[in-house]
Amino acid sequence: MMLEEVLQRISEQAKRKRMSLPDHKTKIVCTIGPASRSRETLSRMLLAGMNVARLNLSHGSFDEHRENIRNIRTAAEDTGLPVTILLDLPGPKIRIGDLAYEPLELHKGETVTLTTTPASSDPSRIPVDFDQFPQLVSEGSTIFLNDGFLQLQVDEVAENEVRATVVIGGPLLSRKGMSLVGGGGIVALSAVTDRDLECIEFGLAEGLDTFSISFIERAEDILKAREYAARSGKSIKVIAKIERQEALANLDEILRETDGVMIARGDLGVQTPIEEVPAVQKRIIQKANILGRPAITATQMLMSMTDNIRPTRAEVTDVANAILDGTDAVMLSEETSIGKYPVETVAMMAKIARSTEEKRSLVGAGCSPLDYFRRGKGREEITVNDVVSLNVIEALDALGIHYVLTPTRSGSTPRNISRFKPGAWILAFTRNPSTFKFLAFSYGVSPFLIRSEKEYWHGAILDSIRDSGLISPGERVVLTEGVSPGREGTDSLIILTVD
Numbered sequence: 001m002m003l004e005e006v007l008q009r010i011s012e013q014a015k016r017k018r019m020s021l022p023d024h025k026t027k028i029v030c031t032i033g034p035a036s037r038s039r040e041t042l043s044r045m046l047l048a049g050m051n052v053a054r055l056n057l058s059h060g061s062f063d064e065h066r067e068n069i070r071n072i073r074t075a076a077e078d079t080g081l082p083v084t085i086l087l088d089l090p091g092p093k094i095r096i097g098d099l100a101y102e103p104l105e106l107h108k109g110e111t112v113t114l115t116t117t118p119a120s121s122d123p124s125r126i127p128v129d130f131d132q133f134p135q136l137v138s139e140g141s142t143i144f145l146n147d148g149f150l151q152l153q154v155d156e157v158a159e160n161e162v163r164a165t166v167v168i169g170g171p172l173l174s175r176k177g178m179s180l181v182g183g184g185g186i187v188a189l190s191a192v193t194d195r196d197l198e199c200i201e202f203g204l205a206e207g208l209d210t211f212s213i214s215f216i217e218r219a220e221d222i223l224k225a226r227e228y229a230a231r232s233g234k235s236i237k238v239i240a241k242i243e244r245q246e247a248l249a250n251l252d253e254i255l256r257e258t259d260g261v262m263i264a265r266g267d268l269g270v271q272t273p274i275e276e277v278p279a280v281q282k283r284i285i286q287k288a289n290i291l292g293r294p295a296i297t298a299t300q301m302l303m304s305m306t307d308n309i310r311p312t313r314a315e316v317t318d319v320a321n322a323i324l325d326g327t328d329a330v331m332l333s334e335e336t337s338i339g340k341y342p343v344e345t346v347a348m349m350a351k352i353a354r355s356t357e358e359k360r361s362l363v364g365a366g367c368s369p370l371d372y373f374r375r376g377k378g379r380e381e382i383t384v385n386d387v388v389s390l391n392v393i394e395a396l397d398a399l400g401i402h403y404v405l406t407p408t409r410s411g412s413t414p415r416n417i418s419r420f421k422p423g424a425w426i427l428a429f430t431r432n433p434s435t436f437k438f439l440a441f442s443y444g445v446s447p448f449l450i451r452s453e454k455e456y457w458h459g460a461i462l463d464s465i466r467d468s469g470l471i472s473p474g475e476r477v478v479l480t481e482g483v484s485p486g487r488e489g490t491d492s493l494i495i496l497t498v499d
């Protein structure tokens with residue numbers, strides 16, 4: 001069905017007040033900005049599946065956001081669909097100020113001046129909204145802008161300005177965030193700043209009660225926000241944005257205190273090693289699920305749709321994987337706030353969600369090969385080799401063993417162990433060059449080409465391992481058996497200690 005037909009159908013159903021449930025269960029949070037703040041676009045986004053409208057108070061004035069709130073509420077009335085408004089607090093992050101012209105194109109190698117004095121019309125001077133910024137950097141410091149998409153290196157620091165060379169260029173927009181190497185760029189204030197308290201007051205006055213706290217450090221930050229609201233006799237709902245190292249260290253206490261959690265992958269990916277983001281996402285979602293706190297996975301989910309009508313396969317897969325991880329909600333940022341296709345992006349998100357949810361039981365948790373065998377499925381077809389590989393996994397787990405030694409002709413024994421993705425290395429010994437080459441594709445398998453039939457004997461394998469120095473004496477290993485001359489297939493395992 002075409003987008004317009006879908007929107008039409010939902011709109012008619014909602015207007016006739018017929019009870020109809022959305023066709024996706026994953027909640028969709030959309031950041032509202034210049035590209036989406038009109039009543040018309042907001043209505044279309046609601047029809048396409050938006051559940052929560054997020055206003056990022058780091059951008060725009062209270063007047064602008066007041067109007068956004070009015071438009072969002074009107075759109076909900078117009079479509080007959082529910083909406084929740086989430087106010088995202090700025091937090092203690094240093095940002096650049098308003099640029100005279102935007103986007104400001106920064107080119108590799110050119111010099112720019114970051115200034116804490118009010119902006120001039122000189123486009124090479126970038127205003128910074130924090131007076132003490134020059135004290136935070138020194139010659140040679142690296143500055144990341146816009147979640148690390150742009151990179152500068154500091155050449156010179158003066159009282160009110162910092163001169164820097166562009167290392168990675170690109171377009172820069174007003175009020176983009178700044179991060180300093182080593183996790184800086186967050187002012188050493190409480191995560192809930194005076195400005196944040198003003199924002200809470202603004203929200204409460206607008207009849208809103210749901211706030212996301214940026215750069216939260218510890219549970220106390222949430223209490224500070226709650227206590228502030230309590231002074232006006234109000235109770236608020238808090239989403240803790242996990243986007244810095246300290247929050248990861250204090251994750252358990254934060255999760256206990258918060259109403260919901262956001263994996264704020266944009267800042268998290270500059271404040272902590274970017275390669276750790278996927279595992280951190282899974283860990284936060286799992287902990288939040290255990291406590292029954294809703295989790296929002298945020299940032300760059302369908303990023304390329306900011307400019308293109310179709311997402312990349314990697315992005316579609318990212319959304320699906322977050323859902324399979326157990327996220328409650330997925331979030332859109334640039335895609336809907338400044339993107340060219342806000343409605344299409346929401347519709348795409350909804351489509352991915354529906355499809356992934358339908359297939360969860362086939363591809364989600366509990367669907368690994370190990371689960372398959374342990375549930376006893378396909379028992380009629382189970383082979384001796386399957387049983388041996390399962391026993392290898394049991395032995396590795398139970399005894400904390402780090403290496404499996406597998407003599408193999410076809411490669412099936414190491415592959416059958418590898419399918420369970422054990423933590424141990426699988427060292428495979430084969431005479432067959434083709435088997436040796438093809439084992440390059442298997443997870444955790446390190447193949448060795450041996451020269452003669454007698455090297456298949458486990459005594460010979462142990463000798464070569466001992467000589468290689470790969471495994472230290474005293475280390476316990478699992479060795480599979482059966483390839484030895486005169487025997488076919490792997491039918492046993494032995495556990496021994498390298499001497």
Ligand SMILES: Nc1ncnc2c1ncn2[C@@H]1O[C@H](COP(=O)(O)OP(=O)(O)O)[C@@H](O)[C@H]1O
Nearest residue numbers: 031032033034056058059060173333334337338
């Ligand atoms: N109310 C707004 N007015 C103007 N631009 C906005 C607004 N909200 C968001 N944006 C733009 O969308 C981008 C992505 O939104 P978001 O991820 O919430 O911001 P950020 O990473 O800057 O905190 C922002 O950096 C900004 O360029």
Ligand SMILES: C=C(OP(=O)(O)O)C(=O)O
Nearest residue numbers: 243264265266267298299
């Ligand atoms: C959601 C995030 O926060 P913000 O967009 O406000 O920087 C993030 O950093 O991923």
Ligand SMILES: [K+]
Nearest residue numbers: 058088089090
């Ligand atoms: K924010």
Ligand SMILES: [Mg+2]
Nearest residue numbers: 243264266267
């Ligand atoms: Mg952030």
